[in-house]
Amino acid sequence: MEQLKQALTSAPVLILPDPERNYVIEADASDQAVGAVLMQDQGNGLQPIAYLSKKLHGAELNYPIHDKEALAIIIAFKTWRCYLEGRKTTVYTDHCSLKYLKTQPSLSRWQVRWIDFLETHFHYDIVYKPGHKNKADALSRPAHVAAIQIEGMNPLLKGLFTHGYTIDPEIPLAEKRHLLQWDNDIAYRKGSMKIWVPNYPPLRQLLLEEYHDVLYAGHFGSNKTLTGIAKHYFWPHLAKDVQKFVTSCDTCQRMKSSKQKKAGLLQPLPVPEQPWQVVSLDFITGLPPTTSGHDAILVVIDKFSKMGHFIPTHTTAHTEETAQLFVR
Template identity: 35%
Template sequence: MRLCYDCGTCGEAFINSGKGVIAYIDDILVYLASMEDHIHQVREVLARLQRHHLYVKLEKCEFHRTTVTFLGLTWTDQAWAAFQQLKTCFTTAPILRHPDPDRPFVVEVDASSSGLGAVLSQRHGDPGKLHPCAFYSQKLTAAETNYDVGNRELLAIKAVLEEWRHWLEGARHLFQVLTDHRNLKYLCGAKCLNPRQARWALFFTHFLFMVSYCPGSKNSKADALSRQFEVANESGQPDLILPATAVLAPVQWDLVEEIRQAHADEPPPAGCPPNKLFVPQQFWSQVMQWVHEAPSSGNPGTRRSTQLIRRQFWWPPLGSDVEGYVRQCPTCAQAWTSHQCPEGLLVPLPVPQRPGCTYLWIS
C-alpha cells in the first residue's frame, strides 16, 4: 500500500503501529503467519488510515500474497559483492594519509568559471605514486567570476596556501605547485603586476615553492573539485509533485457524494454560485474538519480556511462558521501566542512605620 506524498513523516508514526507491520516512507507491509490475524491487522491498518484521512490507491495494493516485492529491491550475490567492494575502497588506498613533514608536498590546483579546486599530496612508496593528504574546493564569489583565466588560477594558488598554511609555510622541503596554466611559471619574474597581483606575490614570499606546468588531462582531480559548483543547464520546467487541484485533499471523497444526495431533501438556494457545491447544515462541521484538520492542510487560520472551502463549497454563513470553528480548535489554541507585552508584577505598597506617615507612589 502506498501513501500520498503529502505526508512525508507519516511513515515514522506507523513504525510502532503493531506486530507484523513495517512502514518505510510511503510503503506499508503487513505480514503475519495466521490468516485470521493477518486479516485483523490489515483491517486495523486501513481503519487507522481512514481515521486520519489518508488514502491508498487500489491499483498499487496487493492482498493475501505469500510473497511480495517490497521497495523494489532484491539483494543478490552481485549486490553483496558490490557492497564488499565499496567497503574495500573506503578502507584502502587512495584514502587520505596524514601529512609527513619529512616528505615534500605536491599541490595540484585548478580553477574553473565557477570554483576552485586543489589536492595536497605526498609521494609514498613508489616514487611516482601520489597519495592525497587533503582536498579543497571553493565556490567563486560574484566578483571573482569576473577574473580572467590567469587571475583565477593565481587565486587558486593563493587560496590553498592560506588553507594549508600550517603545513606549507616553513616546510622543510621545497614543495611543488602543479597548474594547467603555463603562464604562472613566470610569475616571480614578472615586472608588471597590478595591485592585486602585487599583494598576492608579497604573500607568496612566505612560502618556498616552485610552480610547474601540468596538462589539464593529467590534472583531473583538482579539475573535478573546481567544477562541482557548475550549474547544469536543464531544459524545461520542473514537474509538480501534486497537481493544483490536489491542494486541499483528494477531491473524490465520500462526503462530496453524500452532500449531492442530500440535495434531494434540501436543494441549493437561489443565491448559490453555479460553480460551487451547496452544503446543507448537517455537513458543515465535516467540511470544516476536512479542510482545517486534514494532515495535508496544516491547520490554517480563519482567512485561509475560508478561501480553501470556497474553492469548492458554499453555504450562506460560511465566514462566521469557519471563524467560530477555528477559534474552538484545540491545536490552534495551543499554538497561538499573544503579541502584547506582558503585564508587570503587582508590588505591594510599603506599610507606614508610625501614624501620620503617607507614601506617594507613582507607577
C-alpha cells in the first residue's frame, strides 16, 4: 500500500500544472467524506496534479446527497483556486442533477452562495460521469459500497435483476410513465441514474443485508442504511422497507442500547384503608362447560381482606355483562 501511495504521488504519475492549459476536476461524495482529483492533459492523456479528500463534520453530515456532491465541487474549487482562476475547468460528477444546479427553480441559501462563488471566480462546465468511472470515487466512497456494481456484476446477481424485471407488475407501469431507461438489461430511474430494483423479495432482501447486516456495513440505523442504498438504488417505498428491516434486525435489538427513557424505581402499591376499596378482577377460561353452559369464572379479590368471589360466566362475556356480574 505504501508503495502504491508513493507511485500515485510522484512522477511520472503525478505532474506539475501547466498554467496555459485547461483543467479537469473529478469530484465525488459519500455519507462521511468528499474527494476530488485535479487533472490536466499535457499530451499523455489526463494525469493527476493533486488529490483531495476531506471528512465531513457537523451540519455537513446532514446534507442531502445532492448537496454533499455539490459541496465536493465547492471544496475542490476553493482548494485549487490558485490554479483554476482564469482557466476553463471541466468538472465531472456522478450526480446527474448537478448539471442543472444553476437552472433549478428553487435554491437553498448555501446553494445560492456556492453558485455565486463559482460564477464570480471561475469558468467551468459540469458534466455527468457514472460513479464507477469517476476517479474521485475511491477518495470518498467506503470500500463496501463497491460490493454490488452493475459493471462486472456477478451473473447470479444480474440474474436476480433480470428475473425480477419480468415478474414485477410495476415495471410496465413505470415504463408507461417514462420513469425508466435501460442499459445492458438493467433499468435505471430516469434522471438520477439510480438502479431501479424490481419488486422481487430475494433481491431487495440481498441489498438490505448488504448495506446493513454484513461486517463492513456496521449495522447502521435506518437513516444511514437508507442513505447508503438510496445513493445507488431506488424502489417505491424504499424508506419504509429499510425502516422495517432495521427495526426487526435481531442483532441490533440484542446488542444496541435502548434509546427509551430508563424505567424508574419500583414503587409499592398503596394499602387499602377498608374492605372493597380496591379490588382485582381476572378470568379463568378454557374450562369444560357446566350443565348451565358456563365455561369461565370471573375472579374478584378484595385487596384489604383478601376475600375472593368466584362467579360463573361465559368466555364470550363482554364489558356490559362483566359489569353486571360485578355489581350483582
